[in-house]
Amino acid sequence: MIEIESITKRYGDVAVVDDVSMVIEPHTLTVIVGTSGSGKTTLLRMINRLVEPTSGTIRLDGVDNRSVPGHELRRSIGYAIQGNGLFPHRTVAQNIGTVPLLLGWDAARIKARVDELLALLQLDPAAFGPRYPHELSGGQQQRVGVARALAAEPNVLLMDEPFGALDPIIRTKAQEDLLAIQKRFGTTIILVTHDMEEAVHLGDRIAVMDAGKLIQYASPTEILARPATGFVETLVGASDRPFKLLSLGEVRDVVEPGSAEGEGIAAGATQRDALAELLWSGRTAMPVTSDDGMPIGRVTVQGLVKRAARPK
Numbered sequence: 625m626i627e628i629e630s631i632t633k634r635y636g637d638v639a640v641v642d643d644v645s646m647v648i649e650p651h652t653l654t655v656i657v658g659t660s661g662s663g664k665t666t667l668l669r670m671i672n673r674l675v676e677p678t679s680g681t682i683r684l685d686g687v688d689n690r691s692v693p694g695h696e697l698r699r700s701i702g703y704a705i706q707g708n709g710l711f712p713h714r715t716v717a718q719n720i721g722t723v724p725l726l727l728g729w730d731a732a733r734i735k736a737r738v739d740e741l742l743a744l745l746q747l748d749p750a751a752f753g754p755r756y757p758h759e760l761s762g763g764q765q766q767r768v769g770v771a772r773a774l775a776a777e778p779n780v781l782l783m784d785e786p787f788g789a790l791d792p793i794i795r796t797k798a799q800e801d802l803l804a805i806q807k808r809f810g811t812t813i814i815l816v817t818h819d820m821e822e823a824v825h826l827g828d829r830i831a832v833m834d835a836g837k838l839i840q841y842a843s844p845t846e847i848l849a850r851p852a853t854g855f856v857e858t859l860v861g862a863s864d865r866p867f868k869l870l871s872l873g874e875v876r877d878v879v880e881p882g883s884a885e886g887e888g889i890a891a892g893a894t895q896r897d898a899l900a901e902l903l904w905s906g907r908t909a910m911p912v913t914s915d916d917g918m919p920i921g922r923v924t925v926q927g928l929v930k931r932a933a934r935p936k
């Protein structure tokens with residue numbers, strides 16, 4: 625658990641993070657979202673003490689993060705940034721093995737971990753391990769950056785706009801990878817973005833910052849349904865809200881009895897995808913198939929429209 629208590633960072637007279645308190649539950653993915661300059665990065669960096677707070681306390685599993693030297697703290701917390709920050713003169717394998725080496729892991733253990741992470745991120749260890757960062761595409765470099773941040777099996781992973789530089793298709797892929805990694809390792813992840821779409825997609829909880837203040841800290845559904853202020857409402861994009869809400873739910877939760885004509889959709893697809901497919905194909909209903917391909921009912925435009933309404 626991460627407990628942030630009345631944390632403030634001042635530069636001169638300006639509080640760029642202003643009396644922020646929040647509790648982050650273990651094994652969850654929290655997204656910090658807000659406009660440029662709202663203090664997101666500063667808040668994130670106070671967790672691993674790349675920035676020292678002016679006042680307030682941050683506790684990691686009950687331990688004040690000032691009770692260990694900063695460099696030691698940072699070995700135990702993963703950190704991934706936009707543009708990946710890889711060392712250009714080290715191979716991919718050496719980059720990923722950086723912190724394990726500092727921690728004194730033996731060579732065989734480091735190699736096993738490097739190979740495990742590369743495979744997990746769908747980069748062939750034999751092909752990519754020996755390459756240098758400039759021999760990789762931007763998306764591949766970004767994946768190596770994430771692998772490096774995860775190398776020493778940190779319980780906590782901080783990510784600052786990790787997908788900001790990626791094109792939309794690679795970005796979606798990288799987001800899915802991240803969710804899979806989190807499921808597998810149970811890492812507590814805190815991710816900074818200015819993209820509300822990304823926040824809604826990834827976050828168990830979303831923290832909205834504005835001018836150094838934490839304006840709202842809640843689940844995506846709550847943020848969409850009950851934005852705390854006009855600022856949050858604007859950030860959410862009021863006209864988009866019903867679709868964002870549908871993107872949070874799976875088709876399996878809106879299956880109705882009965883059958884329908886034409887191509888079906890998987891129960892695990894999002895409700896938003898189902899609506900898009902129905903509208904695009906000009907149908908009012910379509911069949912739903914279970915994870916093992918069996919027909920289990922149908923999904924209707926009418927059912928989805930009800931789901932897209934503001935939750936009571």
Ligand SMILES: Nc1ncnc2c1ncn2[C@@H]1O[C@H](COP(=O)(O)OP(=O)(O)OP(=O)(O)O)[C@@H](O)[C@H]1O
Nearest residue numbers: 635640658659660661662663664665666667816818
């Ligand atoms: N070392 C510093 N000295 C003075 N001011 C700083 C320093 N670091 C950050 N700031 C200021 O603090 C404010 C918050 O910066 P921060 O990087 O936390 O914002 P952000 O929400 O992450 O923004 P962005 O989305 O643009 O990265 C900004 O106005 C920035 O100019």
